[in-house]
Structures are given as C-alpha cells and as structure tokens.
Amino acid sequence: MIRVSIFEGKKVALFGLGASGRATALALQAGGVEVAAWDDSTAACAAARGEGIPVVDLKTADWGEFAALILAPGVPLTHPEPHWTVVNARNAGIEIIGDVELFCRVRAQICPDAPFAAITGTNGKSTTTALLAHILRSAGRDVALGGNIGTPILALPEPAPDRVHVVELSSFQIDLTPSLAPTVGVLLNLTPDHLDRHGTMERYAAIKERLVAKSRHAIVSTDDTYCRAIAQRLQARVDGSADVFSVLGPVPGGWSAEGTRLVCDAAWPGFHGPFADLDGIGTLRGRHNAQNALAACMAALRLGVDPEQLPPALATFPGLPHRMEEVGRLGSVLFINDSKATNADSTEKALSAFPRDIFWIVGGRPKEGGIEPLRDYFPRIAKAYLIGESAEAFAATLGNSVPFDHSGTLEAAVQAAARDAAHCSGAEPVVLLSPACASYDQFKNFEQRGDAFRRLVTALPGVTVTNRS
Numbered sequence: 001m002i003r004v005s006i007f008e009g010k011k012v013a014l015f016g017l018g019a020s021g022r023a024t025a026l027a028l029q030a031g032g033v034e035v036a037a038w039d040d041s042t043a044a045c046a047a048a049r050g051e052g053i054p055v056v057d058l059k060t061a062d063w064g065e066f067a068a069l070i071l072a073p074g075v076p077l078t079h080p081e082p083h084w085t086v087v088n089a090r091n092a093g094i095e096i097i098g099d100v101e102l103f104c105r106v107r108a109q110i111c112p113d114a115p116f117a118a119i120t121g122t123n124g125k126s127t128t129t130a131l132l133a134h135i136l137r138s139a140g141r142d143v144a145l146g147g148n149i150g151t152p153i154l155a156l157p158e159p160a161p162d163r164v165h166v167v168e169l170s171s172f173q174i175d176l177t178p179s180l181a182p183t184v185g186v187l188l189n190l191t192p193d194h195l196d197r198h199g200t201m202e203r204y205a206a207i208k209e210r211l212v213a214k215s216r217h218a219i220v221s222t223d224d225t226y227c228r229a230i231a232q233r234l235q236a237r238v239d240g241s242a243d244v245f246s247v248l249g250p251v252p253g254g255w256s257a258e259g260t261r262l263v264c265d266a267a268w269p270g271f272h273g274p275f276a277d278l279d280g281i282g283t284l285r286g287r288h289n290a291q292n293a294l295a296a297c298m299a300a301l302r303l304g305v306d307p308e309q310l311p312p313a314l315a316t317f318p319g320l321p322h323r324m325e326e327v328g329r330l331g332s333v334l335f336i337n338d339s340k341a342t343n344a345d346s347t348e349k350a351l352s353a354f355p356r357d358i359f360w361i362v363g364g365r366p367k368e369g370g371i372e373p374l375r376d377y378f379p380r381i382a383k384a385y386l387i388g389e390s391a392e393a394f395a396a397t398l399g400n401s402v403p404f405d406h407s408g409t410l411e412a413a414v415q416a417a418a419r420d421a422a423h424c425s426g427a428e429p430v431v432l433l434s435p436a437c438a439s440y441d442q443f444k445n446f447e448q449r450g451d452a453f454r455r456l457v458t459a460l461p462g463v464t465v466t467n468r469s
Contacts, residue, residue: 001023001026001027001030001154001155002027002102002103002106002153002154002155002156002157002158002159003027003030003031003106003158004024004027004028004030004031004033004102004105004106004154005031005032005033005106006031006033006102006105006106006109007028007033007067007068008031008032008033009032009033010033010034010067011033011034011035011036011065011066011067012028012033012034012035012036012066012067012068012069012070013036013037013038013058013061013063013066013068013069013070013085013089014028014035014036014037014038014069014070015037015038015039015058015069015070015071015072015075015083015085016039016071016072016073016074016075017037017038017039017041017044017045017047017048017053017055017072018039018044018072018074019152020072020073020099020152020153020154021037021039021044021048021072021099022047022048022051022053023099023152023153023154024070024099024102024152024154025037025048025051025053026051026052026053026154027099027102027154028070028102029053034054035053035054036054036056036058036061036066037053037054037055038055038056038057038058038059038085058085058088059084063088063089063091063092063094064092066089066092066094067094068089068094068095068097069085069086069088069089069094069095069096069097070097070098070099070102071083071085071086071096071097071098071176072098073098073170073172073173073175073176074172076197077096077172077175077176077197078175078197078198078199079196079197079199080196080197096176097176097177097178098172098173098176098177099152099153099154099173100147100153100167100169100173100174100176100177100180101176101177101178101179101180102154103153103154103159103165103167104177104179104180104181105179106158106159107159107165108179110158110159111158111159111160111161113161114159114160114161114163114165115163115164115165115183115184115303116159116164116165116167116182116183116184117132117164117165117166117167117183117184117185117186117299117303118147118167118168118169118180118182118184118185118186118211118215119132119166119167119168119169119185119186119188119295119299120168120169120170120171120174120185120186120187120188120211121186121187121188121189121190121208121221122188122189122190122191123188123189123191123288123345123346123349124188124189124288124289124291124292125148125149125168125169125188126148126149126168126320126323127289127319127320127323128186128188128292128295128296129145129147129149129166129167129168130145130149130317130320131284131292131293131296131314131317132166132186132296132299132300133145133166134313134316134317134318135296135297135300135305135309135310135313135314136164136166136303136305138309138312138313138316139300139305139306139309139313141162141164141303141305142160142162142163142164143163143164143166144156144157144163144164144165144166145166145167146165146166146167146168147167147168147169147173148167148168148169148170148173149168153165153167164303167182169211171194171197171198171207171208172194172197174207174208174210174211175207177210180210180211180214181214181215181216182211182215183215183216183217183302183303184215184216184217184219184299184302184303185211185212185214185215185217185219186211186212186219186220186295186298186299187208187209187211187212187218187219187220187221187227187230188221188227188291188292188295189221189223189224189227189291190204190205190208190224190226190227191224191345192204201226205226205230208230209230209233212230212234212242213234217243217299217302218234218241218242218243219242219243219244219245219295219298219299219302220234220242220243220244220245221244221245221246221247221291221295222244222245222246222251222254223246223247223248223291231244243255243266243298243302245291245294245295245298247287247288247290247291247294250263250265251265252265253265253266253267254266255294255298256294257287257290257291257293257294258274259279260277260278260279260290261274261276261277261278262274262275262276262277262278262290262293262294262297263275268301271301271307275297275307275310275311276293276297276310276311276314277311278290278293278314281314281315281317282319282326282466283317283318283319283324283326284314284317284319285324285353285354286324286349286350286352286353287349287352287353288349288352288353289324289353293314297310297314300313320340321337321447321450322337322338322339322340322446322447322450323338323340324336324337324338324350324353325337325338325450325454326466327453327454327458327465327466328457328458328463328464328465328466329463329464329466330418330421330422330460330462330463330464331422331462332426332427332428332429333418333421333422333428333429333430333431334428334429334430334431335418335430335431335457335463336350336430336431336432336433336434337433337450337453337454337457338350338432338433338434339433339434339435339439339446339447339449339450339453340446340450341434341435341436342367342435342436342437342438342439342446343367343436344367344369344370344371344372344373344374344436345373346434347362347371347374347434347435347436348373348374348377350432350434351374351377351380351381351432351434352377354380354430354432355380356380356382356426357380357382357421357424357426357427357428357429357430358380358381358382358429358430358432359381359382359383359385359417359420359421359424359429359430359431359432360381360383360384360385360417360432360434361384361385361387361407361410361413361414361417361431361432361433361434361435361453362384362385362386362387362390362394362434362435362436362437363386363387363389363390363391363394363435363436363437364388364389364390364435364436364437364438364439364440364441364442364443364449365388365389365390365437365438365439365440365441366389366390366393366394366436366437366438367436367437370390370393370394370397370436371394371397371398371436372397374436375397375401378398378401378402381402382403382420382421382424382426382429383402383403383404383405383417383420384398384402384403384404384405385404385405385407385412385413385416385417386404386405386406386407386408386413387407387408387409387410387412387413387435387442388435388437388441388442389437389441390437391406391408409442410433410442410449410452410453410456411452411456414431414453414456414457415456417431418431418457418460431457433449433450433453435449
C-alpha cells in the first residue's frame, strides 16, 4: 500500500467504495487523514465497514469540514450531469480529485524521479500496459502494475528510484488527475467512446491528451485524426516533442509496423531498421496488436531496456484473458476467446487477424449499429453462430452473405462451431468468440462469458489446452 499523507490531519470526503475506493480510503487513513466515505450501494458500504473504513452519509454531512472530495472514476464529473457529490464539493469550494492524483502527489513528494509509465487510448491500453510490464520484468526490472488494469494504484508498492510503475488510465481517471506528468506517456488511438460521460469527441480527446501533454517522453500514434493532431501539437512545442508511430505505413523519423515486423526509423543511437517480428506470436495477432507491441517497445526503450531484450520478451508474452486469448486446439482447429470485444469496433480487430475459415460466435445485448460495420469481413466467415438477444437482428444483417446457425446459448454455439470447424478443409480454421455485444443478457460480465467459453472448449474431447503463464 502507498501511504498518502497529503491531507494529514485533515478530513476528506470519499465517494465510491469499489476496490479502488476502499484501497484509497485505507491509504489515506494510513497517512493520518480522517476519511468520510460513502457509496450509493449498501453492499459496498458494508464491505468498507468490514475493512475498518469510516462510512458517513455524505448527503447529510457538513461539506465545509472537508479539504477535498476523492471521487471514484466511475462517477459522473460533468456529463450527463455532475453527480450530487460533485455539486456539493463545488459549492463548498474544495478540489475534486481521484486516486491517481493522490499517487502523483505522493510520487512528487517522496521520489519525483521514480519511473512512471502511463498508458491510455480507446482500445488496446490493457494489452499494451501488460506487455510493457512483461518486457520490463523480462529485463530484470522491479515493476508495479495497476491502475485501470488489475490492482488499484494506491494498493501498489510506493514509488522508488528502482521501481517502475506501469499504469493503465481511463479517460475518467485522467479527468481527475490534474498533475499527471509521467516519465513516459503513451496514447494509442482515439475513436468515439464514453461520449455520454464527456459530451463531445473533442472533449474526450482533450482529456486523453492530458496524459501525454506533460510527459517527459510522449509516445503518440498518428493513425487517427485526433492522435495525429495531438502529436503535431506536441512536436510544435519549444519545450517538448513526441515519439510518433504508425501501423498504417512508414513514419519518417518515427516508428512503424511493416506487416508483422516492427521498424525503427527514429534517431536512436546504434539502433535502426527492423528490430522485432511478431510472426508466430499468437498472443499478438493482428494489426491492432502490432500497434500495442510497437508502443510497448518504444516505452520500454525510453525506460532503459536494451533493444536486444525486446524480441525474446515479445515472444514470451502470455497475453490477457478474454482478449484474443488462445484457449486450445482440436486437431487443426484453433479456439480464440475474445469475449472482451463488446462492440463492432473491437470485433473488427479480431476478424481482421484471420484471413479465412472463421467460425464466429457472435451476439448478446447489441450495441448501436450492430454488426453492419463488419460487412467487409463477412467473406472471411465460414459460418456464424448467433447467441443472445441480438440473434434475430444479426440474422437479418447477415442475410444471404454468411451462413448462420441460431444457436441461442454459448454452449450450443461452441458444440456446433467445433463440429463444423473440424470438417473444414482449411489449414487452420478458427472458432472465434468475439461477440460484438455486451454480455448482460446471459452473463454478469464479459469475464464470466469468456470463462464459460474456456470451460466449454476445454471440456471438448481431444482438445489440447493452451498453456498460459
């Protein structure tokens, strides 16, 4: 745990008692801060009380007593309207910050030069964060991994000169972190997301830009309009620049992916040209993972990793559960769990990773636009297996373009897809769970859906389970 003494001897309000909120309350208490915590969930309040966290009804509290409001990132700050705690805090004239801001202030207080890498983007940030941590650990570094992925940031070990904090940040977390200034900041991509919480795409992009704006080393993709504009603004500054990269083509003076090869065309001492190849690395399939790998390698180099340490680290990356996760094989048939793909944009990346013979399990609670944006990939699909609430709508979209089966349940879909794929004459047919939908019609979350898929696949007679480290 990181002891937070920024408000020592003072009283703060804390709203949101999920895992990160409880970790924040404990870190503040350890630093001598009086905490008044609350959540709209009675179960969350009970869990907090069980950990010795003072739970106070903030609706009836005297907000003039508080030095700050520590807000959970899932709570509306501006849109669609400010949460009632935000209104109360503003009326009281106190600052509103999150747990990442507390980390940044502790780092500035006890070890301002402690290496700190922060990663954001609309897609791919979890994989990039985990891959960067893996590369650093493979190079023998002490790594603290957390934030929006896994461990809450204040539950990590404290900043130290020989410890690298590798942290994934969402737009919600960045919006609550005004002093964010990491050693290395990575911005992967920007597409419309969370606009209900940020109002406009321009505001969403501006919040994401804060992560790289004050980074010592900014690493920014140039593959979309918003990121390209951000990179240009950083490069135009007198006091800074950005390392730029692309997976769409060569970047003069930057970094790029040529197919599966990662290439450096930057002014890097003793290092130029292709430096790694992702061919054959199952956990890093597809152009989207080339983007993730390129960014992670650039960040690792900025954090002192030697170039020759990159290829072996990439080759041993175990991947993340539910993100293009190899579950197993049955003869030549490969089973992929991409349950994290809860919209068409994410599923597009999965479909693009396989040229043909895809036996696609798709469906759930549909998102706006359905699977129509995936039409260009229909020729790659041997057959689709429709599950969940979206089945009828998706059947209408597929029409005569793709053969499909009304499977209904995931269990029926796995059985049918495995049977059909086993009779495919292709070199490597793939049974792909990439639902392009939320899971809430049949599962609690995408993790539960992915776990169910894994269990169903590994129960098939003759399946060789992929070893995950």
